[in-house]
Amino acid sequence: MVDYSVNGSVAVLMVNNPPVNALSHAVRVGLKTGIERGAKDSRVRSIVIIGKGQTFPAGADIREFGKPSKEPWLTAVGNLIETCSEPVVAAIHGTCLGGGLEIALFSHYRIAVSSARVGFPEVTLGLLPGAGGTQRLSRLTGLPVAMEMISSGRHVPAKKAKEYGIIDEIVSGDLLKTALKFAQEVQSRPFKDRCLRYKIVPNADRVEEYASAAMMQVKKKYKGFEAPVTCVQAVRSSAELSYEEGMKRERDLFLQLGQSGQSKAQQYAFFAERAVSKWQMPGGSYKTAKPLPVRSTAVIGGGTMGSGIAVCLLSAGLPVYLLEQNEKVRHIPSLNTCVSTGAQPKGKYCNKPNKVLYD
Numbered sequence: 001m002v003d004y005s006v007n008g009s010v011a012v013l014m015v016n017n018p019p020v021n022a023l024s025h026a027v028r029v030g031l032k033t034g035i036e037r038g039a040k041d042s043r044v045r046s047i048v049i050i051g052k053g054q055t056f057p058a059g060a061d062i063r064e065f066g067k068p069s070k071e072p073w074l075t076a077v078g079n080l081i082e083t084c085s086e087p088v089v090a091a092i093h094g095t096c097l098g099g100g101l102e103i104a105l106f107s108h109y110r111i112a113v114s115s116a117r118v119g120f121p122e123v124t125l126g127l128l129p130g131a132g133g134t135q136r137l138s139r140l141t142g143l144p145v146a147m148e149m150i151s152s153g154r155h156v157p158a159k160k161a162k163e164y165g166i167i168d169e170i171v172s173g174d175l176l177k178t179a180l181k182f183a184q185e186v187q188s189r190p191f192k193d194r195c196l197r198y199k200i201v202p203n204a205d206r207v208e209e210y211a212s213a214a215m216m217q218v219k220k221k222y223k224g225f226e227a228p229v230t231c232v233q234a235v236r237s238s239a240e241l242s243y244e245e246g247m248k249r250e251r252d253l254f255l256q257l258g259q260s261g262q263s264k265a266q267q268y269a270f271f272a273e274r275a276v277s278k279w280q281m282p283g284g285s286y287k288t289a290k291p292l293p294v295r296s297t298a299v300i301g302g303g304t305m306g307s308g309i310a311v312c313l314l315s316a317g318l319p320v321y322l323l324e325q326n327e328k329v330r331h332i333p334s335l336n337t338c339v340s341t342g343a344q345p346k347g348k349y350c351n352k353p354n355k356v357l358y359d
Contacts (some may be wrong), residue, residue: 055094
């Protein structure tokens with residue numbers, strides 16, 4: 001899953017787990033073994049991590065969701081990268097997401113092609129980055145950007161990522177050749193000060209101001225969702241706690257979200273959508289299946305919007321069941337008009353205390 005090779009004085013760890021080089025257990029083992037091997041190899045003075053095919057690692061392996069996690073954990077692999085005796089360069093193309101971006105943030109240098117995108121999409125599954133993403137990103141970008149990126153799950157283009165400080169250099173041409181050259185150049189530079197765990201979060205004294213603004217935004221934009229709020233809390237801890245304490249706080253919040261009903265529901269919806277797109281049976285699939293005719297429709301709520309939807313359905317010649325409990329907000333006139341003008345000539349109108357029925 002991770003191919004090891006040496007080019008001159010540079011070790012190359014090429015992640016090979018198509019289609020998106022997901023960070024499966026086998027990939028984590030391969031990265032751990034590769035870093036340890038490179039550190040012991042007398043020929044090696046720097047290491048490149050790169051993805052084979054269409055992308056840098058694009059996050060966790062969804063095939064392992066719901067299964068007991070196996071060592072090495074991603075955090076342990078990352079710590080091995082960060083404490084490596086030789087500088088590690090992440091060479092990014094495609095989509096560097098989730099755990100993939102965390103691997104890049106553990107690396108000492110990050111270069112990317114202009115078409116690359118980075119981000120933390122965990123929030124869309126009701127989760128947050130669980131291998132240091134909330135503690136490391138803010139040390140590069142500052143609190144406002146980290147809070148917004150992680151709570152929204154937004155994918156950031158390489159150019160903007162460089163402006164934020166996430167990417168050190170945008171490169172062109174063959175990525176592997178460019179990465180090898182870059183890795184040779186950094187061999188003579190001191191790099192321990194590039195370990196993010198030792199960096200101070202910029203403007204940490206303004207954490208209350210930034211967190212309050214971010215919290216107001218996410219509560220308005222993602223009303224009712226727990227994960228965006230918790231993401232802001234996790235990033236906030238990077239400015240208020242030591243790195244080690246912040247990592248523990250991140251882990252606690254990650255586990256809290258993972259056990260929540262919302263996260264389970266969001267993950268169920270995610271996998272259900274994927275399953276539907278792949279559904280098939282002998283003699284048929286979602287691509288060849290024919291839709292059944294619509295024989296009746298129902299609208300819950302007969303206010304302005306509900307009655308308008310009912311009118312549209314009636315105009316299309318469909319039977320409508322419209323339910324509205326509040327007599328005062330029921331907009332029956334619009335439905336009467338629809339019937340009287342012949343939009344639903346075969347319809348039968350029945351005005352009862354709790355519903356309007358077209359049959």
